[in-house]
Amino acid sequence: MPELPEVEVVRRGLDRWVTGRTVASAEVLHPRAVRRHEEGPADFAGRLAGRVVAQPRRRGKYMWLPLLPEGAADGRADGAAAESTESTEPAEPTKPAEPVEPTEALLAHLGMSGQLLVGEPDRERHKHLRVRLTFSDGGPDLRFVDQRTFGHLLVADLVPSKVGDRVPAPVAHIAADPLEEAFDEEAFFAALKRRRTGIKRALLDQSLISGVGNIYADEALWRSRLHWARPTETMTRAEASRVLEAAREVMSAALGVGGTSFDAMYVNVNGESGYFERSLEAYGRRDEPCTRCGTPIRRDEFMNRSSYSCPKCQPRPRRARY
DNA sequence: ATGAGGACCTGCTCGC
């Protein structure tokens, strides 16, 4: 279940394996994977062929590969893409070119089960392979594999975002994530006071704060001792800061774990952080003792999914909001 | 505009 840390690990893997390379072809094996590309699969593939991939970017759970015109310089000073493996030596001549500002990007959202895998072009095709990109150097290809098809890829124009940078159009309304420098804590707190909803719903609202999913929301709330149905308008500035800091902590920890196995990610740029197996304090621990107080963790239904919390550390507010 | 709930999707697990 990729949330921000897992997506960031994938982004780093993509930076290592595809930045600076030229797309030869894009093959859409399941139209649903590109359903948000309004002009359809053929246009999607057409826009990718021949483009040079610039350094991958990310905001929250979205990531994107800026696309440069064919033959453009990739913006890398060290030509690191060429050292990925012997078979990925770029075929293009390395003549200097004017830096070009990308106007489009390949945008990816992994959804629930999406993976971006880099590997030898002739390896076996996974059952849930949805999209495949090949590169002009004949080196490792890039595969979008997604069992549940909640994820998607599309090519979009880069437009100004509410954060102030240029991002793919579908990301323009997304707030910065709490690990970004640009994250506006004052604006987040003001939004909490304005909203008439519960804190967990607010944490999952990507227009207020991006990158937080169900798992890290529960973990951040457990750490900050806040109940998920706490009305946001009653929260103090200190409580808001607490839950933000907790979110940063859990996501940074997960990123740290995911990052440690990063060097071995040649064929497995897949967003598995390994974090879930060890460090979760609330999520998925129904009836297990709270590691702070020993009270059994409870599971509530919320938004058609689960919320885990400690009944003692996170008492339900008298006025709950969902 | 805002808040709340459902739809989408497939594989796995559980109970009968």
Next chain:
DNA sequence: TGCGAGCAGGTCCTCA
């Protein structure tokens, strides 16, 4: 052994 129910949840869509 078979099979249906339940569960997993990010985002978009609809409705009040």
